[in-house]
Amino acid sequence: LAKTTQPISMDSYEGQEVNITCSHNNIATNDYITWYQQFPSQGPRFIIQGYKTKVTNEVASLFIPADRKSSTLSLPRVSLSDTAVYYCLSSGSARQLTFGSGTQLTVLP
Amino acid sequence: GAVVSQHPSWVICKSGTSVKIECRSLDFQATTMFWYRQFPKQSLMLMATSNEGSKATYEQGVEKDKFLINHASLTLSTLTVTSAHPEDSSFYICSATPVGLAVNEQFFGPGTRLTVL
Numbered sequence: 001l002a003k004t005t006q007p008i009s010m011d012s013y014e015g016q017e018v019n020i021t022c023s024h025n026n027i028a029t030n031d032y033i034t035w036y037q038q039f040p041s042q043g044p045r046f047i048i049q050g051y052k053t054k055v056t057n058e059v060a061s062l063f064i065p066a067d068r069k070s071s072t073l074s075l076p077r078v079s080l081s082d083t084a085v086y087y088c089l090s091s092g093s094a095r096q097l098t099f100g101s102g103t104q105l106t107v108l109p
Numbered sequence: 110g111a112v113v114s115q116h117p118s119w120v121i122c123k124s125g126t127s128v129k130i131e132c133r134s135l136d137f138q139a140t141t142m143f144w145y146r147q148f149p150k151q152s153l154m155l156m157a158t159s160n161e162g163s164k165a166t167y168e169q170g171v172e173k174d175k176f177l178i179n180h181a182s183l184t185l186s187t188l189t190v191t192s193a194h195p196e197d198s199s200f201y202i203c204s205a206t207p208v209g210l211a212v213n214e215q216f217f218g219p220g221t222r223l224t225v226l
Contacts, residue, residue, distance in 0.1 A: 032213055034213065036217075041200065041220065041222065042219055042220060043113075043115075043202045043203075043204070043217035043218050043219050043220045044153070044202075044204075044217045045217070046215075046216070049214070087152070087153075089213075091212075091213035092213065093211030093212060093213055095212065095213065096143060096155055096158060096212060096213075097143075097155070097204075097213060097215060098155065099145075099152045099153040099154075099155075100152060101152050102152055
């Protein structure tokens, strides 16, 4: 199964842009990259998904370089409520999701 | 749309009893549902894949006779923890994939906190 590597933790301040990078060196041709957010004692919440280049939605942007061996989740102007664990996953359409360790983002006032 | 619910949200039981957790897709049909377990400060671990109308597929190391999964309809999957012990205390999360969408597009339930005394 494809494995992802991401920083264990990151700190930021309110109003700043946060970029979390994920490494997926063994990503398969058909794999998509998906990011989830999880608050304590809640199920993960879908943030964004992409295959290549850049994807943007109302909450985040996802940057994927041409070699697709890494991806960067960008959260613009974070607030205290963005404090959560962020998971990066790579998976094909027919394979189940495998969660890595995730990145604990702490937004400070 | 794409809401998944779980019931109960938390449960406390005595060692040796069985506990049933329900996972429902409220506004879509799901041929495939997944069950995860998450211990404190750890990531989600996939336990099993539940397919409507067929037997569940369990991940390595997960006892199928202890964690019974039933997926009797396109909107409901149940996980029964049989003869629960304190080491089964964990956060159980289900997810579902709407019919027609890829398996890697999953919607997660809010989770069920199980505490075994």
